[in-house]
Amino acid sequence: MRKEDIHKASNLGIARRRFIKGVGTAGGAAILAGCGGQEAGDDEEGDGGNRHEAGSGIEAGEEELAQIQELAWITNQDLPVLPLMEKLAQSFQTTDDWEVPGSDSTDLMYYWPTEWLPRFGQWGATGDDDTLTLTQWAVPEDSQYNPWNGVEYAEPRRMLFDRFMAYNIVDAEYEGYAISDWEIDGESITLTVRDGLTWHDGEDVVAQDVVNQLKLDMYSGGTLRDFVDDASSSVEAVDEQTVELTLSEPVNSEIVLGLLQPTRLVAKDSEYGEYVERLDDADGDDEEVEIYGELTDWAVDEPIGCGPFQYEEADSQRTLLTKFEDHPDADNIDFEQVENRHMPSNDARWSALQNDEIDGDATLFMPQNQVNQLPDHVQIAEIPRHWGMGLIFNYEDEHFGQREVRQAIAHVIQRDLVAENSGAGTGSKLGVKYPSGITGDFTNRVEDEWLDGVVDEFEPYDHDEGRAEELLEEAGYAKENDVWVDGNGDPIEIPIKVPSGFSDWVSAVETVVDQLRQFGFESEMLTRDVGTYFGQDFPDGDFVAGVEGWANYDQAYPYYHFDHLYTGGEGSIQAAANFPDEFEVAPLHDEVRDGDAIDPTEIIDELARTGTEESDE
Known part of the structure; x- marks a missing residue:
C-alpha cells in the first residue's frame, strides 16, 4: 500500500513555518506517509547481509555530524515521537511477458521502478501484450491531476509528468x-x-x-x-x-x-x-x-502532461494512457498503453498479482502467507525506504504532555515484537534500536555512522518495566489494582488511532495496545477510515496518541527526517501533535548550542547551510 498516495501530497512542499496561513496543504492531507515492505532476507548477524545500502556515498563533515547528532539527541531525550520500526519496501514485477532487471539489481533502486524503468527502456514487453497494467487507489473517473489541489491526485501522474x-x-x-x-x-x-x-x-x-x-x-x-x-x-x-x-x-x-x-x-x-x-x-x-x-x-480531469504517456480516458474501473511518440524516451518504450486499474485495498492487489491480473506494483505490503501464493514469475525487489511507523504523542494531553510518561511508554513497548508482527513473516520491518529520528537500522548506519562516537550517550529504551514504573512514580502516578492512575485516582487512558486500511499498521498497533494493557494502562485501538484519519483526525490534532511516519520517506540524509518532524506549520506533525516551540534538553554538543532550551528548527536551518563550500566543489 502506498500511504503517500492516500495523502495525495507526495509531490508537495509540506506545510512549514512560512506556509500561507489559513490555507493548509493541498486537499488537507499534509503529512507524508508511505507503506510497503517485503521479505528482508536472512540477516541473523545483523550486518545488513546482501541488502542494498541507500545513500552510502553521503558523507558528513565534523560540524554537520555534530548538528545531526544534536537533533537526534533532542528527539531521543524528549520523545515527541516514538519511532517503532523501520522498513524495506517491496516492489513487484511480473517476468512472464515482461523483461525487467533482476530483483537484486541496483537498476531497480529508484522511486518508483514502475515509472522509471519504462523510461529507461528496462521494462519491456517480451510477448504480445502491448499494455502495462498497474493499479490506482482513487476511482479513475473521479481522479484529477492538479497537484496543488491534491484531492484524488491519482497514480497515472507517474507516467503523465x-x-x-x-x-x-x-x-x-x-x-x-x-x-x-x-x-x-x-x-x-x-x-x-x-x-x-x-x-x-x-x-x-x-x-x-x-x-x-x-x-x-x-x-x-x-x-x-x-x-x-x-x-x-x-x-x-x-x-x-x-x-x-x-x-x-x-x-x-x-x-x-x-x-x-x-x-x-x-x-x-x-x-x-x-x-x-x-x-x-x-x-x-x-x-x-x-x-x-x-x-x-481547481480540479484537472484531463491533464496536459509531458511524460512518455498521455491521458486518453477514464471510467469507474481504469485510467488509460497511450504512448506519446514525441517524448524524448519514446524509442525506449516498446508497449503502447498503460492502464491503472482501480484497486483500493491491499487484498485486491494481492489477488490481482496472484492471478496475473496486473503486471506489477510499485510498492505494496504483502504478508508472507500471501507472498507464498504468488506465481514463480512474480519477482519482488527490496527497496530501502528510510521510513517507518511511529507513535505520535499529543502534547496537549494531560498525561502525554509529561516527558516521564512518554519515556515510560517507550520502556514498555517491545519494538522488535511490534516490527515482527507488523511484518507478518516477511522480515521487512525492524524494531528501531535507538529512537532518535535517524534511519539506517537495516545496515547499522545509525550507530556505526550517524551516532558514531556518541551512541553510548543515547537511551535505547530497552524493554524495562521496572524503569517504566520508576518514571511514572516520579511523575506522581501510582498503580492500584494493577491499573496505573493519576493523583485523582483516574486511570491513564491511551486510545491509539490508526487508519483501518493499513493492515501492517493495524497489526503493529494491536501489539502495542496489548503490551500497554499488560503493563497496566487502559489502552485501546481506534480504527478510522483512511480519509477521515488523514483528512481530519490527525491534521486536526484529534487524537491522544496516533501513528504516522516518523521520517521523511525515501531520503537517507538525516536533515530531511528532522525537518519532517519539527518544522511546523498548518497540517504538519509539529502542529498536529502540538509540539512546543522549545524543548528543554541539556546539550549533547556544547559547540552546537548553549543552554537547555532549544528550538530544533534553529539547528535544522544551520544544518542546511553547513558544509556548503565542501558540497559545492
Whole structure:
C-alpha cells in the first residue's frame, strides 16, 4: 500500500513555518506517509547481509555530524515521537511477458521502478501484450491531476509528468531528466530544461514552465521558500531553456538537489501561469491566500502532461494512457498503453498479482502467507525506504504532555515484537534500536555512522518495566489494582488511532495496545477510515496518541527526517501533535548550542547551510 498516495501530497512542499496561513496543504492531507515492505532476507548477524545500502556515498563533515547528532539527541531525550520500526519496501514485477532487471539489481533502486524503468527502456514487453497494467487507489473517473489541489491526485501522474531528475537511492546519484543539467554556484542555481521535451498538446516545455513549478511549490509552503528572500523574484527564466534560482545564502547542495529532484513538472504556462502571475502580484497575505485557495479548488480531469504517456480516458474501473511518440524516451518504450486499474485495498492487489491480473506494483505490503501464493514469475525487489511507523504523542494531553510518561511508554513497548508482527513473516520491518529520528537500522548506519562516537550517550529504551514504573512514580502516578492512575485516582487512558486500511499498521498497533494493557494502562485501538484519519483526525490534532511516519520517506540524509518532524506549520506533525516551540534538553554538543532550551528548527536551518563550500566543489 502506498500511504503517500492516500495523502495525495507526495509531490508537495509540506506545510512549514512560512506556509500561507489559513490555507493548509493541498486537499488537507499534509503529512507524508508511505507503506510497503517485503521479505528482508536472512540477516541473523545483523550486518545488513546482501541488502542494498541507500545513500552510502553521503558523507558528513565534523560540524554537520555534530548538528545531526544534536537533533537526534533532542528527539531521543524528549520523545515527541516514538519511532517503532523501520522498513524495506517491496516492489513487484511480473517476468512472464515482461523483461525487467533482476530483483537484486541496483537498476531497480529508484522511486518508483514502475515509472522509471519504462523510461529507461528496462521494462519491456517480451510477448504480445502491448499494455502495462498497474493499479490506482482513487476511482479513475473521479481522479484529477492538479497537484496543488491534491484531492484524488491519482497514480497515472507517474507516467503523465516527468520529474526534474532521477535519483538512484543506492548510488546516491542524481541524474538529469526534465532538468538535464544544473550548476550550483554559491547562492545561484542554474537549471537547464531537457532538449526535445514536449507537452502533450504539442507545445515545447520551456523555462517558464519550470519557473511556474518552482514558484507554486514555494507558494504552497515548499522547503525552497525557506531559502529565498522572495518567492516572486527569486526564480526567473533567463531564456527558453535556462532557469536561474537565487538563494538568500548558500545551501548545502545535498539538500538543494534532494528538494529539486522529486519535483514533477506539471505547471504548463498556459494552464498555471495565470495563478503564478496573480500570486506574484498579490497585495499582502490575505490576497495570496485567496488566490492560492482558487488554485487548490481547481480540479484537472484531463491533464496536459509531458511524460512518455498521455491521458486518453477514464471510467469507474481504469485510467488509460497511450504512448506519446514525441517524448524524448519514446524509442525506449516498446508497449503502447498503460492502464491503472482501480484497486483500493491491499487484498485486491494481492489477488490481482496472484492471478496475473496486473503486471506489477510499485510498492505494496504483502504478508508472507500471501507472498507464498504468488506465481514463480512474480519477482519482488527490496527497496530501502528510510521510513517507518511511529507513535505520535499529543502534547496537549494531560498525561502525554509529561516527558516521564512518554519515556515510560517507550520502556514498555517491545519494538522488535511490534516490527515482527507488523511484518507478518516477511522480515521487512525492524524494531528501531535507538529512537532518535535517524534511519539506517537495516545496515547499522545509525550507530556505526550517524551516532558514531556518541551512541553510548543515547537511551535505547530497552524493554524495562521496572524503569517504566520508576518514571511514572516520579511523575506522581501510582498503580492500584494493577491499573496505573493519576493523583485523582483516574486511570491513564491511551486510545491509539490508526487508519483501518493499513493492515501492517493495524497489526503493529494491536501489539502495542496489548503490551500497554499488560503493563497496566487502559489502552485501546481506534480504527478510522483512511480519509477521515488523514483528512481530519490527525491534521486536526484529534487524537491522544496516533501513528504516522516518523521520517521523511525515501531520503537517507538525516536533515530531511528532522525537518519532517519539527518544522511546523498548518497540517504538519509539529502542529498536529502540538509540539512546543522549545524543548528543554541539556546539550549533547556544547559547540552546537548553549543552554537547555532549544528550538530544533534553529539547528535544522544551520544544518542546511553547513558544509556548503565542501558540497559545492
